[in-house]
Amino acid sequence: MAQKPSIPKGTRDFSPLEMSRRNYIFGTIRNVFSLYGFRQIETPAMENLSTLMGKYGEEGDKLLFKILNSGDYLRGIDRNLIESNDTARLASQLCEKGLRYDLTVPFARYVVQHRNEITFPFKRYQIQPVWRADRPQKGRYREFYQCDADVVGSDSLLNEVELLSMIDEVFRRLKIRIAIKLNNRKILAGIAELIGAPEKIVDITVAIDKIDKIGIENVNAELIERGLSEESVGALRPILEIDGTIEERVNSLEKLLEKSEVGSNGVRELRTVVNGIMETGLDARLDIDVSLARGLNYYTGTIIEVKALDVEIGSITGGGRYDNLTGVFGLPGVSGVGISFGADRIYDVLNTLNLYPEGIEHCVQVMFTNFGEKEAACALRIIKKMRDCGIQCEIYPDTAKMQKQMKYADSLGTPYVAIIGETEMSQNRITLKNMSTGEQQMLTEEEAIAIINPATSI
Amino acid sequence: MAQKPSIPKGTRDFSPLEMSRRNYIFGTIRNVFSLYGFRQIETPAMENLSTLMGKYGEEGDKLLFKILNSGDYLRGIDRNLIESNDTARLASQLCEKGLRYDLTVPFARYVVQHRNEITFPFKRYQIQPVWRADRPQKGRYREFYQCDADVVGSDSLLNEVELLSMIDEVFRRLKIRIAIKLNNRKILAGIAELIGAPEKIVDITVAIDKIDKIGIENVNAELIERGLSEESVGALRPILEIDGTIEERVNSLEKLLEKSEVGSNGVRELRTVVNGIMETGLDARLDIDVSLARGLNYYTGTIIEVKALDVEIGSITGGGRYDNLTGVFGLPGVSGVGISFGADRIYDVLNTLNLYPEGIEHCVQVMFTNFGEKEAACALRIIKKMRDCGIQCEIYPDTAKMQKQMKYADSLGTPYVAIIGETEMSQNRITLKNMSTGEQQMLTEEEAIAIINPATSI
Numbered sequence: 001m002a003q004k005p006s007i008p009k010g011t012r013d014f015s016p017l018e019m020s021r022r023n024y025i026f027g028t029i030r031n032v033f034s035l036y037g038f039r040q041i042e043t044p045a046m047e048n049l050s051t052l053m054g055k056y057g058e059e060g061d062k063l064l065f066k067i068l069n070s071g072d073y074l075r076g077i078d079r080n081l082i083e084s085n086d087t088a089r090l091a092s093q094l095c096e097k098g099l100r101y102d103l104t105v106p107f108a109r110y111v112v113q114h115r116n117e118i119t120f121p122f123k124r125y126q127i128q129p130v131w132r133a134d135r136p137q138k139g140r141y142r143e144f145y146q147c148d149a150d151v152v153g154s155d156s157l158l159n160e161v162e163l164l165s166m167i168d169e170v171f172r173r174l175k176i177r178i179a180i181k182l183n184n185r186k187i188l189a190g191i192a193e194l195i196g197a198p199e200k201i202v203d204i205t206v207a208i209d210k211i212d213k214i215g216i217e218n219v220n221a222e223l224i225e226r227g228l229s230e231e232s233v234g235a236l237r238p239i240l241e242i243d244g245t246i247e248e249r250v251n252s253l254e255k256l257l258e259k260s261e262v263g264s265n266g267v268r269e270l271r272t273v274v275n276g277i278m279e280t281g282l283d284a285r286l287d288i289d290v291s292l293a294r295g296l297n298y299y300t301g302t303i304i305e306v307k308a309l310d311v312e313i314g315s316i317t318g319g320g321r322y323d324n325l326t327g328v329f330g331l332p333g334v335s336g337v338g339i340s341f342g343a344d345r346i347y348d349v350l351n352t353l354n355l356y357p358e359g360i361e362h363c364v365q366v367m368f369t370n371f372g373e374k375e376a377a378c379a380l381r382i383i384k385k386m387r388d389c390g391i392q393c394e395i396y397p398d399t400a401k402m403q404k405q406m407k408y409a410d411s412l413g414t415p416y417v418a419i420i421g422e423t424e425m426s427q428n429r430i431t432l433k434n435m436s437t438g439e440q441q442m443l444t445e446e447e448a449i450a451i452i453n454p455a456t457s458i
Numbered sequence: 459m460a461q462k463p464s465i466p467k468g469t470r471d472f473s474p475l476e477m478s479r480r481n482y483i484f485g486t487i488r489n490v491f492s493l494y495g496f497r498q499i500e501t502p503a504m505e506n507l508s509t510l511m512g513k514y515g516e517e518g519d520k521l522l523f524k525i526l527n528s529g530d531y532l533r534g535i536d537r538n539l540i541e542s543n544d545t546a547r548l549a550s551q552l553c554e555k556g557l558r559y560d561l562t563v564p565f566a567r568y569v570v571q572h573r574n575e576i577t578f579p580f581k582r583y584q585i586q587p588v589w590r591a592d593r594p595q596k597g598r599y600r601e602f603y604q605c606d607a608d609v610v611g612s613d614s615l616l617n618e619v620e621l622l623s624m625i626d627e628v629f630r631r632l633k634i635r636i637a638i639k640l641n642n643r644k645i646l647a648g649i650a651e652l653i654g655a656p657e658k659i660v661d662i663t664v665a666i667d668k669i670d671k672i673g674i675e676n677v678n679a680e681l682i683e684r685g686l687s688e689e690s691v692g693a694l695r696p697i698l699e700i701d702g703t704i705e706e707r708v709n710s711l712e713k714l715l716e717k718s719e720v721g722s723n724g725v726r727e728l729r730t731v732v733n734g735i736m737e738t739g740l741d742a743r744l745d746i747d748v749s750l751a752r753g754l755n756y757y758t759g760t761i762i763e764v765k766a767l768d769v770e771i772g773s774i775t776g777g778g779r780y781d782n783l784t785g786v787f788g789l790p791g792v793s794g795v796g797i798s799f800g801a802d803r804i805y806d807v808l809n810t811l812n813l814y815p816e817g818i819e820h821c822v823q824v825m826f827t828n829f830g831e832k833e834a835a836c837a838l839r840i841i842k843k844m845r846d847c848g849i850q851c852e853i854y855p856d857t858a859k860m861q862k863q864m865k866y867a868d869s870l871g872t873p874y875v876a877i878i879g880e881t882e883m884s885q886n887r888i889t890l891k892n893m894s895t896g897e898q899q900m901l902t903e904e905e906a907i908a909i910i911n912p913a914t915s916i
Contacts, residue, residue: 004787004788005509005567005570005571005787005788006506006571007501007502007504007505007506007509007567007571008502008504008505008506008554008555011502011503011504012502013499013500013501013502013568013571013572014499014500014501015499015572015575016497016498016499016582019497019498019499019500020498023498034821034850035845035848035850035851036845036850036852037821037822037825037850037851037852038821039474039477039821039870040474040477040478040481041471041472041473041474041477042471042472042477043465043471043472044465044466044469044470044471044601045469045503045557045587045589045601046465046466046469046523046589046600046601047465047466048464048465048466051463051465062528063528065504065525065526065528066525066526067523067524067525067526067557068523068524068525068526068549068552068553070520070521070523070591071545072543072545073545073549074540074543074545074548079540082532082537082540085530085532087529087530087531087532090532091526091531094526094552095526096466097466099503099525109463109465110471112463113463113464113465113471114471114473117473119866119869119870121855121856121866123852124474129503131503131504133528142504143502143503143504151855154855154856155856156828156855156856156857158828158834158853158855158856159855161838162852162853162855165842169845276835276838279835279838279839280838280839280841280842329462329463330462330463363492363495363496363497364495367495370614370616376616377734377737380616380619380734380737380738381737381738383738384623384738387493387494387627390493392492392493392494392495393493393495394494394495394581394620395616395620396579397579397609397612397614397616397617397620398579398612398613398614398616399614408577408579411577412497412577
């Protein structure tokens, strides 16, 4: 019996319409990356499990898709692991390879493996799918694309400035209004130091990260629950209540953190980045947000997060600076800073707001009818000329009824249909029908080409 | 201890240089696909194993990369399969998903699953990687790209004509000289019928497929070994020895096969396709090759194969017509015809012949030097203007020695370096250095922009 076909949960097919929309997003991001001098690399979908394991925490290890070894994969397996149902350790024997979980770890591996071929500072971008065995839900998939740009081998804060400018440019082109939130890990460390609990930096940041959701009183309650003193919590309040313009906020932070060396360094870095980006201006709204903590264990300096202003959705881009990208692969001291565009969420935002420019969905500009062998031969000759002018065109492959052929063109959104029948052939003309107005004219090839307008030149 | 990083055998990293070359190939193919009215889809990397198994023969099943189930994958496993080392059946219990092996089976699955949304005839293209657990060797990888274009839901031979024209156009643009070999499965059936051994069609085609390699005498010997009579082998000889122009060959075939109905149909189809493609002309050499049999069990009409004329390598593109693409998924009667470009072999051919056009490797057109905070701020303002003109540019992120900055630009092949020092700032000028001639001029921003030439307009 025939199988009813389906795809694994959390994965998606993309139709031609969806592909043109996605290509518009990827193309926009790619163009901006190039404009800023980032260069593309690609890494294999499969990495050695030894490359991936232990890089994403215990939970991450479980979310890796592992690939069963080929051939006699049971040879040499420790049968006790089967008896004891130790699936985690057994998996490491059954599988040598896994699907990449993000683009950062493969990039770190790439940098170490190819360090002798790379010119540093290395500005790379990478647009590829990643796979996670997460529970699928709205907006969360098991296969999704990441679009990463990183600079490694440079400590300069100019890199942060360029990355922020790139974020601004991408969303300006996509017409998505955004807020860019900025923070610095050193400011978080300074805060923890200031309130007398430097060892509680994780607890503190996890708690204050929720301030938007639960409010300051609940955050304070949580901090006391986590063992902070009333005094510490009291000292935290003015920092969390900072407001005013960007410059006022930076000035306030500077004052509040002046007794912490690390905190002051963080404020200085923040100021340099803010000044740099102000130099050339920004379309996006820029916020300083000391509660921003994403990936705390990973970032060591600047922290960046982007939210769409007009759609309720999580962050659509994020990034930051990390001081030791490649240490785990044996190459210490490689500092870097990077951003990652969440293509699938950006896609959701564009769909919600219907922000696609006109015309990206059209594939073919003109379809030629097919009323028989002679007519088709005549059409093919004209089609060749049009294609040489860069006009995307096709001929209806079968000799079908006019209505059926028109319906085909219409359902694909083809703007013009070129009709070639006996009359047209005898007069060396084609009848060009404008599918949106219904208007039709009998024209020479040259006149038709002029009307259709080449989208691309040859 | 740090791990020495590596990637799984048979997989590859692609450097920025390699990526620009590969993007040139994919871009060329994609543009031609669009020009001919094909529309892109994408399917997930992972398919249900039930979709993939049994579609590529027993050998193919072994070459599928299977993905270990997440969570408690041992639950419900038949432990006897472990005892008896029945790795094949056990794998089906340990794994529900596999990586796609080609683009054809996922496409068939797509057509059936989305048949109510699709406008037929459906002209789709798909450019995605596929994975095979093959033994890696020169030119054979475990992860490689396929670029497929298919038309389903149309019996018209115009589709063959369009696909052949598309092949010609792709290789014309890539400047690779090719021969396109044509055959028809019905001609092969006619030959088998004619020599009195219709049931031996597979043996016959397998044997005559080797004629180029081992010569006609050895082919005949093999056929006799496979149980054909001397008489049959004698009747085969004139067919294998057909020569002359394309038209002469078709005429000879018509005569030789006139007693076989299926053979005559095959010749008629071949003639229609040849006449159609001759109508608009072809840059490629066109050959009729009755020994061409690729994927015999799959193709039911036209068979297409492309070889590079100037490099010894296997076929770089292939395709043909199949009558029942989707039957296995419960939708009978969907005829189609398609071609597949072997991107990785095409890449090898272009590398061997060094056929890349100039300029595809440059990312950045101008690098700005960085001699300090003020100079960098000034550079950023000019960079913004240049980027608004579509000029790809970057600033050296660190305040380093001139020589180091120049070396960076040079090693990336950057054509221009813009130097901004105190003199330039005081005169509101930039010094533009042409990296290939060494020449440098002090210029206004506008003059510099005019020299660098925008690659893209905004």
